[in-house]
Amino acid sequence: MKYATVDRQSDVELVATILGKKTNDEACTRFATVLATDGWMSGSPLSEVAREYGSVGPRSLAKIEAAVELGRRTLAARAARKTETISTPEDVAAVVRPLLVGQDREHFMALALDTKNHLKKVIEVSIGSTSASIVHPVPLFKELVAVAASSFVVVHNHPSGDPTPSGADIQLCRRIVKCADVMGCELLDFCVIGGDSHASLRELGLM
Template sequence: MPAKTSEPEDQSPETPHYHGHRERLRERFHGAGPDALSDYELLEMVLFAAQPRRDMKPLAKSLLKTFGSFAEVIHAPEARLKEVDGVGDVTITQLKLIAAAASRIAKGQLQRRTLLSSWNDVLDYCRTSMAFADKEQFRILFLDKRNQLISDEVQQVGTVDHTPVYPREVIKRALELSATAVILVHNHPSGDPTPSSADIQMTKAIIGIAAPLGISVHDHIIVGKNGHASMKAMKLI
């Protein structure tokens, strides 16, 4: 008996019943644009390459029902994806390729622009990179005096609800890179981006060490699948 997570073998009927459906989706995509397609239809098109001889509509709908949205599907942990009937290694590779491409594009846009004049790009990049991760990550964006990105580094990866952060290590790295400002970012896998008291205390500790050295902490952004929170906008720092 085949394993639940294995992908079905390709079948080769002379006229697959889904052939016309795929062509119609492609025509709508090219004619009306991607916004004309629903999440499950866009997901279907992503999956075409993974399973070229199978009707992908049921699998696309099953994935969306399981994870909630297109973004949550492509960022879902591999172990959970494998629990969905019909998903195997090839399909997972295709989904993770889309996730990696989205992150690479967002990072490229961030590096080409003055950071603080395109705040939406910062938020988009942070959400794309971290919002759907299943473990907490603490990321630092190091900036020069013109607020251009010098480096984007994940300093720590923790558990589902905690990441150890060492303020002196943050500032040590900023000095190594000759950064004059930083933006701190971390994610809440629970989905709720509300800062905790520990988040606020840790941020203030970093600011306390950075300020005498001429390093500004522009913000601490927390992202989750339900949105984002800016400590500066919330007047917490």
């Protein structure tokens, strides 16, 4: 099988390349079509697509998920390089949104910053359920201390697509603010990502 360069491959060819199958393989063609219309390309979790498309085995799904995750991280790294300083909620969203596309659980993250608000590290603190994140300040501040962060922004996603901060978000934010005061590492904002939208607790006056 002769492969075109990946940037010229169709969705079917890309899936075939990842799975090591021929482009005329019926299952491969159908799966690529499902991915493009109902799968990660449209923001749906791959696990959900796999449940609906029973002929996809766990190994094939794992390969696709690995490729998607690599793509997420590549896009996030490029966004981070383009965003020299983190000064607005839009900057935060630009960096983390590529990592959160299609995620069906809440991911709680932090952007560790230096004294000039340059991004030092994107920290994934925890992964929660479909409707709640499980966060304890200790691992968060342990990571921030490890990279000598001067300040930070916390951010997590709402898989529902609605970025409206919940009561739990507000309580967690205030708890982190108190810990940050003690640690001498300022919390600049608490952002929530939902689909193509985002919300800033600082802009909403909730910090």
